Amino acid sequence: METDLADIDSTLPPRRNGGLVLKLLAIVAGAFAFAFALVPLYDALCAATGFNGKTSQQGKLGVGGISSASDAPSRIDFARTVTVEFTGTVMPGLPWEMRPLTTSLDLHPGELHQARFLVHNSSDKAIVGQAVPSVSPGQAAQHFEKLDCFCFSQQTLAPGETKELPLTFIVKPEIDEKIRTVTLSYAFFNVDGQKTAPKERE
Numbered sequence: 001m002e003t004d005l006a007d008i009d010s011t012l013p014p015r016r017n018g019g020l021v022l023k024l025l026a027i028v029a030g031a032f033a034f035a036f037a038l039v040p041l042y043d044a045l046c047a048a049t050g051f052n053g054k055t056s057q058q059g060k061l062g063v064g065g066i067s068s069a070s071d072a073p074s075r076i077d078f079a080r081t082v083t084v085e086f087t088g089t090v091m092p093g094l095p096w097e098m099r100p101l102t103t104s105l106d107l108h109p110g111e112l113h114q115a116r117f118l119v120h121n122s123s124d125k126a127i128v129g130q131a132v133p134s135v136s137p138g139q140a141a142q143h144f145e146k147l148d149c150f151c152f153s154q155q156t157l158a159p160g161e162t163k164e165l166p167l168t169f170i171v172k173p174e175i176d177e178k179i180r181t182v183t184l185s186y187a188f189f190n191v192d193g194q195k196t197a198p199k200e201r202e
Helices: 005-011 018-049 138-143
Strands: 082-090 096-100 104-107 112-121 127-136 144-149 155-157 162-171 181-190
Touching: 082 096, 082 112, 096 181, 104 112, 112 155, 127 138, 127 144, 138 144, 155 162, 162 181
Parallel strands: 082 181
Antiparallel strands: 082 104, 096 112, 112 162, 127 155, 127 181, 144 162
């Protein structure tokens, strides 16, 4: 007696793929979480070692992100002069213009200095941007200390707005004596994908 295949299938228990689907979703979610975690871990490594020109951010900050007096360098090396050059660029997708108001400074290691950058939103909408610093040569990065920097937080520019953004920094006396010129570069990128940004806090 022949048995119909449809009859056999009807007698089998229903396939349960729900558990497999949940496991696969969990794996995908874990992969995404791991990928996002790599970014801050990489930044922390670069900040600690100066790898890839990442600059260190002052860990002991006072009010407003300014280093307290106890964090100031203990000495200034007046016997040496280091030239610090400043450059700025805007990444694709951010309709801003950026340029340093101070293109270069000759300073003694250990001296406190300030530089300013000018940014302009050329679009018709408010946009949030984030600046990422880089120092070259790379071995100088760990001796370039930013005490106050616009790169510590996101910047919001209204349509057509122009801002001056300050940077307060020290080139530490421990920098290699062979290094005579240090270049600090900033790259601004779009944080919110050109969506309308919330109003900036006062």
